[in-house]
Amino acid sequence: MDLTLKIWRQKNSSSKGKFETYKVNDVSPDSSFFEMLDTLNQQIIEKGNDPVAFDHDCREGICGTCSLYINGRPHGPKRGITTCQLHMRSFKNGDTIVVEPWRAKPFPLVKDLIVDRSALDLIIQAGGYVSVNTGGIPDANAIPIPKMNADLAMDAASCIGCGACVASCANASAMLFVGAKVSQLALLPQGKIEAANRVQKMVAEMDRLGFGNCSNTYACEAECPKEIKVTNIARMNRQFMKAKVCAEKHEAASFGG
Amino acid sequence: MTTLNSKIPQGNLADKWTTYKSTCKLVNPSNKRKLDIIVVGTGLAGASAAASLGELGYNVKAFCYQDSPRRAHSIAAQGGINAAKNYQNDGDSVYRLFYDTIKGGDYRSREANVYRLAEVSNGIIDQCVAQGVPFARDYGGLLDNRSFGGAQVSRTFYARGQTGQQLLLGAYSTLSRQINKGTVKLYNRRDMLDVVVVDGKARGIIVRNLVTGEIEKHFGHAVVLATGGYGNAYFLSTNAMGSNVTPLWRAYKKGAFFSNACFTQIHPTCIPVHGDFQSKLTLMSESLRNDGRIWVPKKLEDVAKLRKRDIKPSDIPEEDRDYYLERRYPAFGNLVPRDVASRAAKERCDAGFGVSHSGLAVFLDFKESIARLGKNVIEERYGNLFQMYEQIINENPYETPMMIYPAVHYTMGGIWVDYDLMTTIPGLFAIGECNFSDHGANRLGASALMQGLADGYFVLPYTISNYLSSEIHTKRIPTDAPEFVQAENDLKQQLAKLMNIKGKQSVDSIHKKFGKIMWEYCGMGRTEEGLKKGLSLVPDIKKEFWTDLFIPGEMNEFNPELEKASRLIDFIELGELMMRDALQRRESCGGHFREEMQTEDGEAKRDDENFAFVSAWEFKGADNEPQLHKEQLNFEVAKPSQRSYK
Secondary structure (H helix, E strand, C coil): CEEEEEEECCCCCCCCCCEEEEEEEECCCCCCHHHHHHHHHHHHHHHCCCCCCCCCCCCCCCCCCCCCCCCCEECCCCCCCCHHHHHHCCCCCEEEEECCCCCCEEECCCEEEEEEEEHHHHHHHHHCCCCCCCCCCCCCCCCCCCCCHHHHHHHHHCCCCCHHHHCCCCCCCCHHHHHHHHHHHHHCCCHHCCCHHHHHHHHHHHHHHCCCCCCCCCCCEEEEEEECCCHHHHHHHHHHHHHHHHHHHHHHCCCCC | CCCCCCCCCCCCHCCCCHHHHHHCCCCCCHHHCEEEEEEECCCHHHHHHHHHHHHCCEEEEEECCCCCCHHHHHCCCCCCCCCCCCCCCCCCCCCHHHHHHHHCCCCCCCHHHHHHHHHHHHHHHHHHHHHHHCCECCCCCCECCCCCCCCCCCCCCCCCCCCHHHHHHHHHHHHHHHHHHHEEECCCEEEEEEEECCEEEEEEEEEEEECCCCEEEECEEEEECCCCCCCCHHHHCCCCCCCCCHHHHHHHCHHHHCEEECEEEEEEEEECCCCCCCCCCCCCHHCCCCCCCCEECCCHHHHHCCCCCCCHHHHHHHEEEEEEHHHHHHCHHHHCHHHHHHHHHHHHHHHCCCCCCCCCCCEEEEEHHHHHHCHHEEEEEHHHHHHHHHHHHCCCCCCCCEEEEECCCCCCCCEECCCCCCCCCCCCEECHHHHCCCCCCCCCCCHHHHHHHHHHHHHHHHHHHHHHHHCCCCCCCCCCCCCHHHHHHHHHHHHHHHHEEECEHHHHHHHHHHHHHHHHCCCEECCHHHHHHHHHHHHHHHHHHHHHHHHHHHHHHHCHHHHHHHHHHHHHHHHHHHHHHHCCCCCCEECEEECCCEECCCEEEHHHHHHHHHEEEEEEEEEEEEEEEEEEECEEEECCCCCCCC
16 A cells, blocks of 8 residues: 655644655554654664654554644544554555644643643543552451443443543543442442542642533544443542532542542 | 671471471561551562561551552463462472472572472462462362472463463552552562662662662661563563562672572473564463473475475474474473473474574474363463464464463572571562572472562561561661762762763663673583683673763653663673573583583483582672672482473
8 A cells, every 4th residue: 555644743842843754665554653654664774864752652552652743533443453563554544644633722832743741641540540658458358349330330431541531532532431449449339538639639639630511512532442431430520419418428538538 | 808607497307387386476566556668560570578577567668660560570371370289289389399490490599498488389279279269279269379490280370371470469469458558568660770888787778769760778677689581681681671680689789799690591392482583582471381391393305395385384294393392302392391391392493493594493382282271271271372472473372382481580590588587688578579588499390489479478577577576666766867879879879870881772672682692602501611701702792882872861750761761771780690590600500501421311410429519609899700609509418310391
């Protein structure tokens, strides 16, 4: 396959960026999108120029490092996969492919196609955990958990923290990301104890970092490579309301964290 | 001269760890606050260690090369984690898990370490459940188990095909909690490029900030390496693109011994190589062997038709299929350990029965289990793996058998550590995959997650206090001390040297060449002749690297090519040591198969009389050969026997 690529190039956060056009020829349809970019970078290096910087690591769709808008869609044209799982057979010979970084205010640009997603870590640090120390834990089977709850928790927990939900959202909202973590822990007895406190802390941190609010376009669900459902946002909203309404009770139970 | 003292506690095997915990030296809470610990790597071992040490009150600095600690490659582990809970009432026990692990490792690991691992395994499951890890459960609400290779019990806990992800996110969340509390400070996008030794003890590290290119110096009363395996020496492996040996290799050059370098795990169920442009290989979890049957055709004419796509796999009748694992190993069948399964696949493909166009693939077939259990059950168990496969190969594994072939996956070898998990440099610890200690010559499935978390949650917090108790009077060493400055200057010179090569080839093109040498001569089958040939090719590759490499860009900026170059030269030097180690081990054991040493029916032939030892290599300078030390292995409980899965 012969392709034309329009790629966003920007040296660092303080310099101005622009699209550069590249040609890549003889791309195997069996190669992955990143293997195609590797080929491009090999060409660029052979000419003595600076290769395109992009984030990637596991290249099997689980670490969440990769990103990229491809032809205007986070993680490219196919549903339910990350960019690193995208194969060139999804494109046609002669296609022009536009490649851009995630664009969202809380994700400042690092270089070319790489952005800084530390804000997602900060939200987890604000409360995305169960406050238990190592050791002194009862037997794992001491509390049975209904299979349905365990399965729903697992659905939510499969979030890879890539930020596609934020990138796809017109408001750069992180509600799906936060909703997934809040839901996972609220669905399990181990997480219930701090549920009220957790949801408030995480939402407050999300707001502080400049993520927008949800206006129910469901773009996040459509673009999530792990197909996490917006019902998790609804569950988070219920948790949040409950926590606010039962504020006094929450105060009494707010130790921990 | 450094001598090897494994410091295994006295007493009965089953009592050693209990005795150790009750008698090891402790650090009181007010002194813990005065002690700094550096943890490099935030995978299962690193994240669990950093979090647990932070909880205890130490000042922890955690480093990772990724943009977030949650992205460490433990996240890609699929199938599960072992523990001796015996929830299935099928005869499991701590002893049996210990025994299976020792036997699975082909009697090349330390009894005391392995027993401890089995002992703490149950606590890991409790810990993870308490953190909110959503393990698979049955309809009664209790935890479910599956089987993995090398065991006749079901002791593997799992979270769909994403167990590593869920365990890592559990550890990451407890780490995040400590970061929030201020006991752990996180340094992301940092490459550790040297360890600083002051008066014979590890006292800090030098890192490169990958975003700014700045060189930073960090002090710690102790340094913990949790940097994973070195499978990327082969270029193609199931490791993440960034996985590297550099922290270990720099520690080795500062005096830490490197053990069993040649013990590499080639995983039997990976998606086959399909082209020169390929950048990595993808694992299909071993758990698939619970329900999938591995076969190749019995007749070569069927193989030829398959390759030409004249027939489909389903056209081959039952009687013409060779379920070679079930045929050769009736007791364990498709669930033989990984080394055995990989070699058997290679044997069939070498004999001409490989089913893909390249001839390097066998079938993993779910037809029978789909008929028996229904597509829904198979989808629930392995849905994400089937989807991954379909993405890459463009075939639907519910309808046509998967094609798989062995690929480099895990490295049992690593930095030598004693029972305290301390290296030969006092104050430098190594945990998880990066040490050599628990898996001998072959690791059993679902035991890597177990070891990473065992080391981080339950072992290191005790053993490091035993060391730090004598450091409570050590003042923090300022990073302008001469040892720090020297290490920083050496590193800057080295990086400048790399930038100044200004040749023509990219890092990847040299790495691909070197990877082919490693796979050819130090892969699944090794011979005296081949290893010598491989070793003879290393100087040329080194020369190519130092004269013809081209790194674009600058040193003091975000420069992925410079990162890769600095990792590649360490891989090349390591590869040389791997081949040297493989050459001296004139026996076959576990993942190390010397073709000269095999039984009549093609099984690995161990030599306990001469090789029941751990090799530990000491760096003797760039121009000298490393020196081999040996730690003799004594088996008091699990007496070595021929490892049979028949």
